[in-house]
Amino acid sequence: MRRWFGLxxxxxxIIASFLISDFGHWLNSALLVTGLVVVTVYYAWPTSxxxxxxxxxHATYPIAFCVGHLLLGTIYFFVLTPIALMLRTTGHxxxxxxxxxxxxxxxxRQSTPTPDQYFKQF
Numbered sequence: 001m002r003r004w005f006g007l008x009x010x011x012x013x014i015i016a017s018f019l020i021s022d023f024g025h026w027l028n029s030a031l032l033v034t035g036l037v038v039v040t041v042y043y044a045w046p047t048s049x050x051x052x053x054x055x056x057x058h059a060t061y062p063i064a065f066c067v068g069h070l071l072l073g074t075i076y077f078f079v080l081t082p083i084a085l086m087l088r089t090t091g092h093x094x095x096x097x098x099x100x101x102x103x104x105x106x107x108x109r110q111s112t113p114t115p116d117q118y119f120k121q122f
Contacts, residue, residue: 002049006042009056010035 013035021028041048096107 002053005053006039006049010039013038
């Protein structure tokens with residue numbers, strides 16, 4: 001992974017420089033030069049690989065943090081919560097937690113297992 005990271009980071013910066021060429025010539029040139037310098041330094045000076053990787057991780061951490069939390073929050077509140085509310089209103093009880101007048105939650109076994117059932121558990 002470390003072998004390809006420098007090349008992929010450099011290519012990402014070079015592609016980004018061409019994609020945002022409408023925002024100004026100086027920004028386009030800066031990203032293009034930065035991409036070329038990163039690739040050159042990454043492969044010419046092997047001890048710089050770890051700091052470049054860590055720097056990229058620190059630079060992109062806020063983006064990853066926000067996207068991850070927004071994505072998980074969206075899934076939780078807009079997918080799982082409505083499903084849970086719907087199941088709760090319909091009375092779905094998959095764990096059989098309703099007491100129904102019993103003093104214990106013990107469930108009696110329906111049938112006595114045979115030795116053949118030990119080999120066919122599913």
